[in-house]
Amino acid sequence: MRRVDLRKSKDLFEDLALLIQEAKQGEVLVVLFEIGDFSPVERSFAFVKEQNCELLNSLKFNEVDWSIVIKKVKI
Numbered sequence: 001m002r003r004v005d006l007r008k009s010k011d012l013f014e015d016l017a018l019l020i021q022e023a024k025q026g027e028v029l030v031v032l033f034e035i036g037d038f039s040p041v042e043r044s045f046a047f048v049k050e051q052n053c054e055l056l057n058s059l060k061f062n063e064v065d066w067s068i069v070i071k072k073v074k075i
Helices: 013-024 040-050
Strands: 004-005 027-032 053-060 065-072
Touching: 013 040, 013 065, 040 053, 040 065
Parallel strands: 004 027
Antiparallel strands: 027 065, 053 065
């Protein structure tokens, strides 16, 4: 399991795609990011599925941060 802080990311989904690509099959990632409005949270659900990963958990970390737990699916 690896924890990744993307709160300062300029392009959340580009950085997330790179992390997923580098992850080993079966690896679990805990990703922390800033939400601003709610749209990145909703988009992250579909994005994770498109990247051949399983969304294990999603929760509000505090007033501005969100975390998702994803697992890179074995192919």
